[in-house]
Amino acid sequence: xxxxxxxxxxxxxxxxxxxxxxxxxxxxxxxxxxxxxxxxxxxxxxxxxxxxxxxxxxxxxxxxxxxxxxxxxxxxxxxxxxxxxxxxxxxxxxxxxxxxxxxxxxxxxxxxxxxxxxxxxxxxxxxxxxxxxxxxxxxxxxxxxxxxxxxxxxxxxxxxxxxxxxxxxxxxxxxxxxxxxxxxxxxxxxxxxxxxxxxxxxxxxxxxxxxxxxxxxxxxxxxxxxxxxxxxxxxxxxxxxxxxxxxxxxxxxxxxxxxxxxxxxxxxxxxxxxxxxxxxxxxxxxxxxxxxxxxxxxxxxxxxxxxxxxxxxxxxxxxxxxxxxxxxxxxxxxxxxxxxxxxxxxxxxxxxxxxxxxxxxxxxxxxxxxxxxxxxxxxxxxxxxx
Numbered sequence: 369x370x371x372x373x374x375x376x377x378x379x380x381x382x383x384x385x386x387x388x389x390x391x392x393x394x395x396x397x398x399x400x401x402x403x404x405x406x407x408x409x410x411x412x413x414x415x416x417x418x419x420x421x422x423x424x425x426x427x428x429x430x431x432x433x434x435x436x437x438x439x440x441x442x443x444x445x446x447x448x449x450x451x452x453x454x455x456x457x458x459x460x461x462x463x464x465x466x467x468x469x470x471x472x473x474x475x476x477x478x479x480x481x482x483x484x485x486x487x488x489x490x491x492x493x494x495x496x497x498x499x500x501x502x503x504x505x506x507x508x509x510x511x512x513x514x515x516x517x518x519x520x521x522x523x524x525x526x527x528x529x530x531x532x533x534x535x536x537x538x539x540x541x542x543x544x545x546x547x548x549x550x551x552x553x554x555x556x557x558x559x560x561x562x563x564x565x566x567x568x569x570x571x572x573x574x575x576x577x578x579x580x581x582x583x584x585x586x587x588x589x590x591x592x593x594x595x596x597x598x599x600x601x602x603x604x605x606x607x608x609x610x611x612x613x614x615x616x617x618x619x620x621x622x623x624x625x626x627x628x629x630x631x632x633x634x635x636x637x638x639x640x641x642x643x644x645x646x647x648x649x650x651x652x653x654x655x656x657x658x659x660x661x662x663x664x665x666x667x668x669x670x671x672x673x674x675x676x677x678x679x680x681x682x683x684x685x686x687x688x689x690x691x692x693x694x695x696x697x698x699x700x701x702x703x704x705x706x707x708x709x710x711x712x713x714x715x716x717x718x719x720x721x722x723x724x725x726x727x728x729x730x731x732x733x734x735x736x737x738x739x740x741x742x743x744x745x746x747x748x749x750x751x752x753x754x
Contacts, residue, residue, distance in 0.1 A: 375679050378655065386683075389647045393687025394694070396640045397723060401695025403633055404722055405715045420585040421480070422592055423614040424578040427605040430614070431456075433574040434604055441598070442578055447591040449583045452476035453575035457559060458525035461511065468507075468556035469521065470576075471564040474500075480579045483550045490515070490541030498563045501537035504554030505544045515539055521557075526568045535567075577614070637730065645734040648680050652738035660747045673743030680735025681728075688727040692720060 380386050424442060426432035436453065443451045452472060459469030474495040478484070486494075486502065494500045501521075503513055513519065519537045527533050537559055545551035565572030580595070582588055592608035599606045652659075659672055667675075696715045 371675060375675060375682060378651075378675075379679050379683060381651065381655070385647060385651075389644055390683065390687055392640055392643055393684060394691040396636050397688045397691025397727075398694045398698070399636055400633060400723060400726060401692045401715050401719060402698060404719045405695070405699055420582055420588075421611055422580040422582065422588060422595075422608050423611055424580060424595055424606050424608045425614065427607045430577060433576055434578065434606070436573055436575045438599070438604065439575065439578060442580060442595060445591070445594060445598070447583050447587045447594070448580055450476070450479045450581040452480040452579045453561075453577065454579060455561065455564065455574070455576040456525070457564070458523045459557065460522040460524055467521065470556065470558055471561040472558045473561050477558060480581050483546045484543040485546055486541050486543040490543075493540035494558075494560065497538055497540050498560060499536065499538050500540040500560045500563075501557055502541040502543055503539060503557045505542055505551065506554045507557060508539075508542045513539055513542070515542060526564075526570065528567050529569050531569070580608070637726070641730065641733055644683070644730070645737070648676075648734050649738045652676060652742050656742075656745060659742050659745050663745065663747050669743040672745070673739045676739035676742045677731075677735045680739070681731040684727050684731040684734070688723055692723050
């Protein structure tokens with residue numbers, strides 16, 4: 369470390385250029401941290417550890433409905449405590465504001481999702497009101513909804529029997545979460561499935577997915593395999609997974625997340641490679657006479673090469689550390705505010721190790737060519753300006 373002051377001074381020789389390059393690196397590693405954390409999350413295997421609730425969907429796709437007659441069969445299986453069913457409604461508020469609206473049985477919803485807190489009177493009203501709807505606190509506050517008002521909600525999937533896509537519901541309750549994490553998830557709405565089944569054009573014999581509450585969370589994997597085995601080779605094969613893995617499907621439907629992330633990162637780092645490489649090459653060209661002076665003072669070719677290479681490494685390291693820290697803070701914020709999707713996304717040790725490898729590779733790519741050139745500098749030619 370005896371040459372650190374020399375390296376640090378060389379790095380900040382042109383402060384404006386150094387700051388702009390550093391900011392570019394920080395942005396690159398911020399993007400790297402965010403995207404790579406998502407990539408690790410999406411490419412991880414199924415996680416049943418500690419899962420108290422499973423989601424049973426069609427093996428084809430979660431957009432493919434399952435017949436409602438499967439509910440008692442799933443409910444009767446060993447290890448299953450309770451079952452409810454969610455049918456995605458495809459709700460639209462106003463002109464084109466998308467809503468998270470699900471059709472569910474009020475009694476079953478209350479049992480399978482005890483995390484939703486609402487008064488007994490509101491639960492009773494939801495059960496007994498044919499056109500009833502309950503809204504999450506965040507969803508209601510964002511739109512100024514109050515209990516007792518009518519909500520005109522369109523569906524982009526299910527027309528009514530008269531062909532109209534416009535539905536009208538009575539807001540009978542506003543639910544909240546049991547704790548801060550669940551309170552952040554109160555963004556959706558539930559409509560009374562009985563009314564939905566009667567009024568929609570496609571009939572009443574189907575459900576979207578089944579929500580399965582377990583007696584013992586440690587048996588989640590065994591119960592999931594048993595459910596899928598029961599319906600194997602039937603017209604309605606199933607795919608059973610934890611809630612966390614099911615939520616991944618909402619994003620994975622847009623395409624191969626891993627490939628998309630990789631292509632974005634390649635484009636970003638290629639641009640940063642060109643930018644930082646040009647900066648380092650220019651910095652070394654400007655200092656050729658100074659490097660020649662170092663050699664006249666006894667610095668070997670290898671030492672001069674190492675000094676330039678370490679300078680590139682320090683620059684990339686600062687950008688990587690600051691960028692990754694910012695990415696960690698950003699992901700923590702996402703996990704707190706949108707826990708249903710990002711609650712398990714983290715810039716963990718795997719992501720930090722990948723960032724370390726990217727930083728080393730980038731430093732070598734941008735620092736090695738000018739470092740080798742600096743090591744080959746001939747004192748006489750450099751001082752003569754040749």
